[in-house]
Amino acid sequence: xxxxxxxxxxxxxxxxxxxxxxxxxxxxxxxxxxxxxxxxxxxxxxxxxxxxxxxxxxxxxxxxxxxxxxxxxxxxxxxxxxxxxxxxxxxxxxxxxxxxxxxxxxxxxxxxxxxxxxxxxxxxxxxxxxxxxxxxxxxxxxxxxxxxxxxxxxxxxxxxxxxxxxxxxxxxxxxxxxxxxxxxxxxxxxxxxxxxxxxxxxxxxxxxxxx
Numbered sequence: 001x002x003x004x005x006x007x008x009x010x011x012x013x014x015x016x017x018x019x020x021x022x023x024x025x026x027x028x029x030x031x032x033x034x035x036x037x038x039x040x041x042x043x044x045x046x047x048x049x050x051x052x053x054x055x056x057x058x059x060x061x062x063x064x065x066x067x068x069x070x071x072x073x074x075x076x077x078x079x080x081x082x083x084x085x086x087x088x089x090x091x092x093x094x095x096x097x098x099x100x101x102x103x104x105x106x107x108x109x110x111x112x113x114x115x116x117x118x119x120x121x122x123x124x125x126x127x128x129x130x131x132x133x134x135x136x137x138x139x140x141x142x143x144x145x146x147x148x149x150x151x152x153x154x155x156x157x158x159x160x161x162x163x164x165x166x167x168x169x170x171x172x173x174x175x176x177x178x179x180x181x182x183x184x185x186x187x188x189x190x191x192x193x194x195x196x197x198x199x200x201x202x203x204x205x206x207x208x209x210x211x
Contacts, residue, residue: 005172008144009136009151011084016191019046019119020151020181021079022138023060023091027067040064041148043137043180044077044091044107045193048118055118056109059196060179061209062096065105077109079117080151087113097209101165103198104209105179119181125192126210127184131159135171135206137180137197148176162210167195171206182208 009017025040042064048055058077068075074090081087089109096105127133136153139145145152157171173180182195193211200206 004144005157006139006144006152006154009153011080014134014153014185014191016119016183017136017151017153018080018117020044020136021046021058021077022148023058023064023179024076024078025064025068026070026073026075028069029067040067041138041140041176042178043176043197045181045196046077046079046113046118047121047193048115050120052118053115054112055115056112057094058091058107058109060105060107061196061198062098062103062105063100063198064179065093065096068093075107077107079113081117087117089113100198102209103166104196119191119193121193121211125184125194127159127162127194129159129161131184133157133159133169133171133194134183134185134191135169135173135177135180135197135208136183137173137177139174140176141174141202145174145176152177160205164210166198166207167210169206169208170204171200172202172204173197173200173206174202177206
């Protein structure tokens with residue numbers, strides 16, 4: 001724990017991290033000829049267009065939805081509001097990349113959320129190798145992630161390599177942070193959302209899909 005570079009978001013600093021929520025996806029897999037039901041825990045980010053007063057779109061990773069088949073069971077997005085209370089909405093898939101080669105998905109919420117909770121999508125911002133990053137999500141580790149009950153973020157990690165499909169970083173995250181957000185920020189009040197967390201080794205490498 002002492003060596004863990006992540007921090008737990010307390011709702012005070014970096015208020016824009018309030019846009020990152022927890023995504024709960026009911027999944028079904030066939031194992032030994034039987035349907036097995038389970039819950040996929042991921043993360044997602046609420047986004048809006050410039051000037052919009054509210055937001056009803058979230059972005060996440062395709063693989064979080066790969067085993068979602070029973071449409072009678074809702075996908076749930078849970079967001080921590082500014083006052084500390086939680087907001088929960090059901091979500092439906094609008095579009096996705098279709099595989100790990102394009103590990104992104106866009107979902108629409110059943111009810112909009114106030115725009116001040118959302119990240120503004122205002123053009124593309126493509127960082128270069130060495131850029132300082134902030135990766136945020138609900139990692140399911142038993143340490144400071146508290147099994148996915150806390151929003152954690154790694155501030156000060158770096159982009160190590162990039163192409164048009166995936167970017168590699170030295171940010172630390174664990175299972176559950178998939179679908180979370182990668183930001184660049186020159187200051188606490190000037191963030192840019194640049195990608196969606198895809199996968200990693202839980203040690204020294206995490207990848208994201210460029211926005």
